[in-house]
Amino acid sequence: MIVRIRSIGHGIFLTLSVFATKIVALNAEESNHCDANSHHHGPSSCAAGESYNNCPLWLAPSYTGTDREPKYGLFAGKAYGVNETLPVHAELAIPLVDFNFQPTEQFQRNPAVSLPNHHAQLIDFLEGFFWTANFVGAQCEGEYSAPAAIPGIGVLSHYHSGISNVNFHQASVLLRKSPSFLKAGEPHLSRGAITTYHNVTLQATREIPLGMEFFADFGDVWDETSGDNDDAYQDTIRRSDYEKADTIISDLVTFFQEFPDLSRDLQEEIVDFMVDDVLGEAAGKHAKTIRSLIPSSPRKVAQAQAAGGSFLYRYREMIRSSDWLQQNGFCLDTLRAGPSRIPSAGWGAFATRRIQKGETITVSPMLHIADKEILNMYPVGETSSSTQSIGKQMILNYCFGHPESSLLLFPLGSLATLINHQSGKSSNAYVTWSRRVDKLPNQHQYHDYTVEQMAEVSKIVLTMKVVATSDIAEGDEIFLDYGPQWVAAWNDYQARWQRDKQGNSHPLRAQDLRDQYRTKPFAAARTKRPPYPVGVATACFLNVREVPDGKPMFDEALRVEIVEWSSPTTQQDYHGRNLFIVDVLDRAMAPEHFFNYTVLAKFAEDRIEEIVNVPHEACTFVDLPYQGDISLPGAFRHPIGIIDGHFPQKWRNLKGTKSKQ
Structure with a gap:
């Protein structure tokens, strides 16, 4: 095989060598989630913007259901591109403060009162439909937990072990503005009666063909436990295997486009060599699985890419027709x-x-x-x-x-x-x-x-x-x-x-301060005492890296390591899991960010760090446990x-x- 490739041109051989190196590198790392930048190309027959009868969103029987146990899911009424915010209905999120806290110890201390035996079972069932608090930034609402109920897109975008094509655009809710009917410092009949967590939206993480069901990314923990699922409509092949197969398919298509004069026999030999010999050496025990996802003929390799990737090529029936949806x-x-x-x-x-x-x-x-x-x-x-x-x-x-x-x-x-x-x-x-x-x-x-x-x-x-x-x-x-x-x-x-x-007046809440401080600098502890109301704390979205050489790396006064802020820098980078309560130690004017801050954050019980160069737009306010309107007495x-x-x-x-x- 190598001899034949050498004989038809040094350029082809070099290209194949680079390709083989990429396959080895690809399989040297494990991927635990869908890469929004992976090489997916939607069906050529469905141009972006085309729609089924101008209906943007369909509710229909989910692919993951059966006739005996139907489920209902959401289907795309038009094609969507990677990172496109889906024009589906923005929803509310309703946190349940300390919902999964059961006062077992208290009841044990008072034997006259018993806790219903079925409560734990009910909690397990209901939590399967709720999202962890950090998806909407509600983790500070309770002392124990605050899972969020998100109707519509939060429940009807189902899980599939082989694919995810949408995820919450967390910035939409994390950076939300106060509703116009709630005025800062003023009481309102709806305070405490309605949720202030709103504008929950979805974003495409890969190209979604017209008629495709929405499958949400439930997170790495859910993926790790999905192997216990005995649902026949789930996939036994790992999502990361599909992603690796898609990368190889894309590179094969690119290779054959670069060398269009290769004979069909030689193209097939190249496919066999790459997916059998090179992939077999690089991917180890997963090589057989990934190999099964890559078509054997160059023509079908191109068809798999046009279908939207190896998963959709394998499950063509997932793309519902206009007639079926109607x-x-x-x-x-x-x-x-x-x-x-x-x-x-x-x-x-x-x-x-x-x-x-x-x-x-x-x-x-x-x-x-x-x-x-x-x-x-x-x-x-x-x-x-x-x-x-x-x-x-x-x-x-x-x-x-x-x-x-x-x-x-x-x-x-x-x-x-x-x-x-x-x-x-x-x-x-x-x-x-x-x-x-x-x-x-x-x-x-x-x-x-x-x-x-x-x-x-x-x-x-x-x-x-x-x-x-x-x-x-x-x-x-x-x-x-x-x-x-x-x-x-x-x-x-x-x-x-x-x-x-x-x-009467109403205490200022975190949302009120968020609106006020969008264009107002945060107070720094080293300059003056923060003038914030009781029950509200400053918080920042923090991803960090080591400070550059020549910069201070340790604060002798506080006895903590000094690190540098690195992200979020785009809307896609905002995640509730990276939101931490902080003390703002110092601030400095920074024309590109209004102000930059030095903050002290507790990442874990044994990890407290000082973070420098945190931009103004990465910081916000949160209500401390039981201090927000959601916990308003009466x-x-x-x-x-x-x-x-x-x-x-x-x-x-x-x-x-x-x-x-």
């Missing part, structure tokens, strides 16, 4: 988010087009929470001995429920959590179960389960739809009637708020009511008791 899916083109026209409501959902009476406005899979007591909050701390609940999680306000049931339903549909309340004829929509004749039907057999049986169901099995009760014009806000129990609870809360809060908490006749009798396990929502 037959099986629901176009999510009816709603947009915006400030509600009800001053106390926060965000609202608005019609993007004319909607006729009786038309389905949106469809929403529902996450069932089988015991609403799981949303009780308890004091955290080794010295606390209280077994009394100190409040309820904010997510309760976004759930549907019934006064005779302990079961709650959290809507997962895109923007479904933004639909506000208006009573009676002032509402223009109602919520009901999807029927068997609908494209995305509800599984009605679960209506015959008891609440105890529903607690054993560890998958999403329920689907509801929002239906228009009158003609709705483009730009109109969508309203549901939340029911008499909700109205009574809100009226009582509003009366208490007007008595205790109206006209804030409104009550689920949305479902029409009585639509709530299954089997679920009414509190019937005849004096239940409090």
